[in-house]
Amino acid sequence: MRTDTAKAGTSRGEATRRRILTAARDEFAAYGLGGARIDRIASEARASKERMYAYFGDKQALFDAVLEESLDRFLDEVPFDAEDVPEYAMRLFDHFVSEPEIQRMLLWGQLQGDGERMHRLGERAAEARIEAIGDAQDRGLIAPQWEPLDLATMVFAVVMGWVSAPGADCNLVEGQSELARRRTVVGEAVRRICAP
Numbered sequence: 001m002r003t004d005t006a007k008a009g010t011s012r013g014e015a016t017r018r019r020i021l022t023a024a025r026d027e028f029a030a031y032g033l034g035g036a037r038i039d040r041i042a043s044e045a046r047a048s049k050e051r052m053y054a055y056f057g058d059k060q061a062l063f064d065a066v067l068e069e070s071l072d073r074f075l076d077e078v079p080f081d082a083e084d085v086p087e088y089a090m091r092l093f094d095h096f097v098s099e100p101e102i103q104r105m106l107l108w109g110q111l112q113g114d115g116e117r118m119h120r121l122g123e124r125a126a127e128a129r130i131e132a133i134g135d136a137q138d139r140g141l142i143a144p145q146w147e148p149l150d151l152a153t154m155v156f157a158v159v160m161g162w163v164s165a166p167g168a169d170c171n172l173v174e175g176q177s178e179l180a181r182r183r184t185v186v187g188e189a190v191r192r193i194c195a196p
Helices: 002-035 038-045 049-056 059-077 085-098 100-112 115-138 148-164 176-194
Strands: none
Touching (some): 002 038, 002 100, 038 049, 049 059, 085 148, 085 176, 100 115, 115 148
């Protein structure tokens, strides 16, 4: 019986932690680290501020946890494919359009985060991509003139251009035809960059 109670407590604790992370992601994506309010996060998560601090320590640590979760999520949901980088870029575009809070968190991380921390987070994601791009270059599938890190960075920049450039907010686009056109532009630009 004691074990069941402990499991229920852990389960409730994990559910509370998840609610806090979800509410914090929405808050940080909308307002950034400086504009986000712990009171709003606590209210939305149906958790006390004390519980939030017990789980995450402080606002910066909560922001970091949300940022890391956002990065992990996009890495899991949009696996990199060095054999078809244009298709990968279009899937990444789709992901950022359908889940704009993730791309916003990545942008806020760059704008407000610690550069060294962002580098560490990005490095973890980049290592496998860089190796895969190098292998694809060796097999003649990708243009050899680019350093793998430069190519990975350019691909990400092409995708982010349509979701972050002033006046290009995909959430304001009416109709699927414009989104489809932008998706095609992303794929074609990346195809040209990668063409051997």
